[in-house]
Amino acid sequence: MEKLRHVDVTFAGFDLENNMQRIFEELSKLENLRILKKVKFPIYQADSANVLFQRCANLQELNITFLGDLCSPGTCIKLEHLTQLQILHLSIGSSRVVPELLLPSKLMKLELRWARIGSTISVIAGLPNLEYLQLTDLNFIQSEKWCLGVVFHNLKVLKLAWLSISEWDASEDSFPQLETLVIKGCDKLNAIPFSFVDIRYSNTATD
Structure with a gap:
């Protein structure tokens, strides 16, 4: 053993x-x-x-x-x-x-599933070496609007799957190193923030 x-x-x-x-x-x-x-x-x-x-x-x-x-x-x-x-x-x-x-x-890599997000997002954003983040089936407590007021300094890959959010507000400074955004099953989401216009985007979770 x-x-x-x-x-x-x-x-x-x-x-x-x-x-x-x-x-x-x-x-x-x-x-x-x-x-x-x-x-x-x-x-x-x-x-x-x-x-x-x-x-x-x-x-x-x-x-x-x-x-x-x-x-x-x-x-x-x-x-x-x-x-x-x-x-x-x-x-x-x-x-x-x-x-x-x-x-x-x-x-460096975190996949979070089913959890209520709450203030946990600020804890995650504070991880200095995090490069890959996947959020799946999360329950946003207050509303279906996600106002992201934190910065992910080194995040390169962000995957969102089966979230119930309809609005997502993030500034250009929220993901300064982001290279890939994957969104799957977020049927209520009306649009992605304009700050993601220059990154590689996919609507499948396998890319």
């Missing part, structure tokens, strides 16, 4: 309440683990999941899903200690509460 580098979990999840100690004992040996995929947790076990990921401090790629509605105010998903993490696929289910999200600064 000490030499394990890649774990891909399919149709399974961790029961941290009933098997917490055994899981922690096993994962304490996984310092060489670099890739962990398709892990699922109930959102109410977010705190236990945070402790679990501290045992995998050298992860470079993580694919994780949090499920359920039992998310209390103050819930926080803490990944900032994963200082080697470069790729994150994060899905947050139908929770009505927006969990706080702490992300590692080395992150």
Whole structure:
């Protein structure tokens, strides 16, 4: 187990309440683990999941899903200690509460799915090395108008899929390095901002 580098979990999840100690004992040996995929947790076990990921401090790629509605105010998903993490696929289910999200600064690629966006967008924009961002099925809390008041300094690829927004307001300064914009399934979106006129645009998610 000490030499394990890649774990891909399919149709399974961790029961941290009933098997917490055994899981922690096993994962304490996984310092060489670099890739962990398709892990699922109930959102109410977010705190236990945070402790679990501290045992995998050298992860470079993580694919994780949090499920359920039992998310209390103050819930926080803490990944900032994963200082080697470069790729994150994060899905947050139908929770009505927006969990706080702490992300590692080395992150280069982020795919965020199903989550309520809230103030999380400012956290994402603050990632200094982020070059690829995909937002899918996000629930915009206040309205269907997305007023983007942050700057993604190094973002090169932006993918928007199945969003419910009808209006999108972004300035020329919001994406100074953007090279590719992909939009798929955003049927309510009336137009893209004029600031994207000079970049490569696609209406498919496979480009």
